[in-house]
Amino acid sequence: MYSRRVSTSERLIESTRELLWERGYVGTSPKAILERAGAGQGSMYHHFKGKPDLALAAIRRTAEELRATAAGVLDGPGTPYERIEAYLRRERDVLRGCPIGRLTMDPDVNASAELRAPVDETLDWLRERIAGIVEEGKEQGQFAPSLNGGEIAAAVVATVQGGYVLARASGSPAAFDAGVRGLLSLLAPRPV
Numbered sequence: 001m002y003s004r005r006v007s008t009s010e011r012l013i014e015s016t017r018e019l020l021w022e023r024g025y026v027g028t029s030p031k032a033i034l035e036r037a038g039a040g041q042g043s044m045y046h047h048f049k050g051k052p053d054l055a056l057a058a059i060r061r062t063a064e065e066l067r068a069t070a071a072g073v074l075d076g077p078g079t080p081y082e083r084i085e086a087y088l089r090r091e092r093d094v095l096r097g098c099p100i101g102r103l104t105m106d107p108d109v110n111a112s113a114e115l116r117a118p119v120d121e122t123l124d125w126l127r128e129r130i131a132g133i134v135e136e137g138k139e140q141g142q143f144a145p146s147l148n149g150g151e152i153a154a155a156v157v158a159t160v161q162g163g164y165v166l167a168r169a170s171g172s173p174a175a176f177d178a179g180v181r182g183l184l185s186l187l188a189p190r191p192v
Helices: 008-023 030-037 043-047 051-074 080-089 101-105 107-111 113-139 149-170 174-187
Strands: none
Touching: 008 030, 008 043, 008 051, 030 043, 030 051, 043 051, 051 080, 051 113, 080 113, 080 149, 080 174, 101 107, 101 113, 101 149, 107 113, 113 149, 149 174
Protein backbone atom coordinates (compact mmCIF):
# COMPACT_ATOMS: atom_id res chain seq x y z
CA MET A 1 0.00 0.00 0.00
CA TYR A 2 2.84 2.41 0.78
CA SER A 3 5.93 3.19 -1.22
CA ARG A 4 9.11 1.84 0.26
CA ARG A 5 10.49 5.39 0.04
CA VAL A 6 8.27 6.35 2.98
CA SER A 7 10.01 5.48 6.24
CA THR A 8 8.73 2.54 8.25
CA SER A 9 7.79 4.77 11.19
CA GLU A 10 5.76 7.01 8.84
CA ARG A 11 3.99 4.00 7.34
CA LEU A 12 3.18 2.76 10.84
CA ILE A 13 1.77 6.13 11.91
CA GLU A 14 -0.32 6.55 8.76
CA SER A 15 -1.62 2.98 8.94
CA THR A 16 -2.55 3.48 12.59
CA ARG A 17 -4.33 6.74 11.78
CA GLU A 18 -6.43 5.01 9.14
CA LEU A 19 -7.22 2.02 11.33
CA LEU A 20 -8.17 4.16 14.34
CA TRP A 21 -10.59 6.05 12.12
CA GLU A 22 -12.04 2.85 10.68
CA ARG A 23 -12.01 0.53 13.70
CA GLY A 24 -11.23 2.45 16.88
CA TYR A 25 -8.47 1.65 19.34
CA VAL A 26 -9.55 -1.86 20.36
CA GLY A 27 -10.16 -2.90 16.76
CA THR A 28 -6.71 -1.72 15.74
CA SER A 29 -4.45 -4.66 16.43
CA PRO A 30 -0.66 -4.53 16.06
CA LYS A 31 -1.01 -7.23 13.39
CA ALA A 32 -3.46 -5.10 11.38
CA ILE A 33 -1.15 -2.09 11.68
CA LEU A 34 1.84 -4.07 10.45
CA GLU A 35 -0.12 -5.57 7.57
CA ARG A 36 -1.49 -2.20 6.46
CA ALA A 37 1.96 -0.59 6.74
CA GLY A 38 3.70 -3.45 4.95
CA ALA A 39 6.14 -3.62 7.85
CA GLY A 40 7.93 -6.52 9.46
CA GLN A 41 6.89 -8.07 12.75
CA GLY A 42 9.39 -6.25 14.98
CA SER A 43 9.02 -2.86 13.28
CA MET A 44 6.49 -1.38 15.67
CA TYR A 45 8.64 -2.12 18.70
CA HIS A 46 11.74 -0.87 16.94
CA HIS A 47 10.18 2.58 16.38
CA PHE A 48 7.64 2.78 19.22
CA LYS A 49 7.30 1.48 22.78
CA GLY A 50 4.13 -0.37 21.80
CA LYS A 51 0.61 0.12 20.52
CA PRO A 52 -0.27 2.96 22.97
CA ASP A 53 2.84 4.93 21.95
CA LEU A 54 2.13 4.42 18.25
CA ALA A 55 -1.56 5.30 18.71
CA LEU A 56 -0.56 8.50 20.50
CA ALA A 57 1.70 9.49 17.59
CA ALA A 58 -1.14 8.75 15.17
CA ILE A 59 -3.74 10.68 17.20
CA ARG A 60 -1.39 13.66 17.51
CA ARG A 61 -0.82 13.65 13.75
CA THR A 62 -4.55 13.48 13.07
CA ALA A 63 -5.18 16.32 15.54
CA GLU A 64 -2.48 18.49 13.91
CA GLU A 65 -3.97 17.84 10.48
CA LEU A 66 -7.49 18.66 11.62
CA ARG A 67 -6.32 21.92 13.24
CA ALA A 68 -4.38 22.90 10.11
CA THR A 69 -7.38 22.21 7.86
CA ALA A 70 -9.75 24.15 10.13
CA ALA A 71 -7.30 27.05 10.49
CA GLY A 72 -6.93 27.25 6.72
CA VAL A 73 -10.64 28.02 6.48
CA LEU A 74 -11.24 29.91 9.73
CA ASP A 75 -8.22 32.18 9.19
CA GLY A 76 -9.07 32.68 5.51
CA PRO A 77 -10.63 35.68 3.83
CA GLY A 78 -14.12 36.94 4.48
CA THR A 79 -16.32 38.25 7.21
CA PRO A 80 -16.65 36.31 10.47
CA TYR A 81 -19.92 34.79 9.23
CA GLU A 82 -18.37 33.82 5.89
CA ARG A 83 -15.43 32.14 7.63
CA ILE A 84 -17.73 30.14 9.92
CA GLU A 85 -19.87 29.28 6.91
CA ALA A 86 -16.76 28.16 4.99
CA TYR A 87 -15.77 25.93 7.92
CA LEU A 88 -19.24 24.39 8.13
CA ARG A 89 -19.52 23.87 4.38
CA ARG A 90 -15.96 22.73 3.70
CA GLU A 91 -15.57 19.43 1.89
CA ARG A 92 -15.74 16.45 4.25
CA ASP A 93 -16.21 12.71 4.00
CA VAL A 94 -19.40 13.06 6.05
CA LEU A 95 -20.32 9.38 6.04
CA ARG A 96 -16.89 8.41 7.31
CA GLY A 97 -17.18 10.80 10.26
CA CYS A 98 -14.58 12.89 12.02
CA PRO A 99 -11.33 11.10 12.86
CA ILE A 100 -11.05 13.09 16.10
CA GLY A 101 -14.72 13.11 17.00
CA ARG A 102 -14.96 9.35 16.62
CA LEU A 103 -12.20 8.93 19.18
CA THR A 104 -14.36 10.66 21.80
CA MET A 105 -16.61 7.60 21.72
CA ASP A 106 -13.77 5.10 22.10
CA PRO A 107 -13.73 3.78 25.69
CA ASP A 108 -10.04 2.89 25.55
CA VAL A 109 -9.07 6.37 24.39
CA ASN A 110 -11.29 7.93 27.06
CA ALA A 111 -9.73 5.71 29.72
CA SER A 112 -6.24 7.01 28.87
CA ALA A 113 -5.49 10.62 29.80
CA GLU A 114 -2.50 10.52 27.46
CA LEU A 115 -4.46 9.30 24.41
CA ARG A 116 -7.40 11.58 25.19
CA ALA A 117 -5.26 14.73 25.57
CA PRO A 118 -4.75 15.52 21.85
CA VAL A 119 -8.46 14.93 21.24
CA ASP A 120 -9.48 17.30 24.05
CA GLU A 121 -6.87 19.88 23.03
CA THR A 122 -8.08 19.87 19.42
CA LEU A 123 -11.74 20.31 20.32
CA ASP A 124 -10.82 23.04 22.83
CA TRP A 125 -8.69 24.80 20.19
CA LEU A 126 -11.55 24.64 17.68
CA ARG A 127 -14.10 26.05 20.12
CA GLU A 128 -11.72 28.84 21.17
CA ARG A 129 -10.93 29.75 17.56
CA ILE A 130 -14.61 29.88 16.57
CA ALA A 131 -15.51 31.81 19.74
CA GLY A 132 -12.89 34.40 18.78
CA ILE A 133 -14.43 34.74 15.32
CA VAL A 134 -17.89 35.23 16.85
CA GLU A 135 -16.51 37.93 19.15
CA GLU A 136 -14.88 39.56 16.13
CA GLY A 137 -18.25 39.51 14.37
CA LYS A 138 -19.93 41.09 17.39
CA GLU A 139 -17.35 43.91 17.42
CA GLN A 140 -18.02 44.53 13.73
CA GLY A 141 -21.77 44.62 14.34
CA GLN A 142 -22.32 41.52 12.23
CA PHE A 143 -23.64 39.43 15.11
CA ALA A 144 -25.99 40.46 17.91
CA PRO A 145 -24.19 41.79 20.99
CA SER A 146 -26.10 39.28 23.12
CA LEU A 147 -24.45 36.27 21.45
CA ASN A 148 -22.00 34.39 23.62
CA GLY A 149 -18.97 33.39 21.54
CA GLY A 150 -18.23 30.30 23.61
CA GLU A 151 -21.81 29.06 23.36
CA ILE A 152 -21.98 29.67 19.61
CA ALA A 153 -18.64 27.88 19.17
CA ALA A 154 -19.98 24.92 21.16
CA ALA A 155 -23.08 24.90 18.92
CA VAL A 156 -20.92 24.93 15.77
CA VAL A 157 -18.78 22.02 16.97
CA ALA A 158 -21.87 20.13 18.18
CA THR A 159 -23.57 20.67 14.82
CA VAL A 160 -20.58 19.26 12.95
CA GLN A 161 -20.04 16.29 15.26
CA GLY A 162 -23.76 15.57 15.60
CA GLY A 163 -24.17 15.96 11.86
CA TYR A 164 -21.60 13.23 11.30
CA VAL A 165 -23.52 10.92 13.64
CA LEU A 166 -26.89 11.62 11.98
CA ALA A 167 -25.43 11.22 8.49
CA ARG A 168 -23.81 7.90 9.38
CA ALA A 169 -27.02 6.67 11.01
CA SER A 170 -29.10 7.51 7.94
CA GLY A 171 -26.44 6.56 5.39
CA SER A 172 -26.82 9.97 3.76
CA PRO A 173 -25.03 13.32 4.08
CA ALA A 174 -28.45 15.04 3.93
CA ALA A 175 -28.78 15.12 7.74
CA PHE A 176 -25.36 16.77 8.07
CA ASP A 177 -26.25 19.33 5.40
CA ALA A 178 -29.60 20.10 7.06
CA GLY A 179 -27.91 20.77 10.39
CA VAL A 180 -25.39 23.09 8.74
CA ARG A 181 -28.13 25.00 6.90
CA GLY A 182 -30.15 25.34 10.11
CA LEU A 183 -27.23 26.67 12.13
CA LEU A 184 -26.23 29.10 9.38
CA SER A 185 -29.78 30.45 9.22
CA LEU A 186 -29.67 31.09 12.97
CA LEU A 187 -26.27 32.80 12.65
CA ALA A 188 -27.12 34.85 9.55
CA PRO A 189 -25.86 38.41 10.05
CA ARG A 190 -28.44 40.80 11.33
CA PRO A 191 -29.51 43.56 8.98
CA VAL A 192 -27.65 46.81 9.41
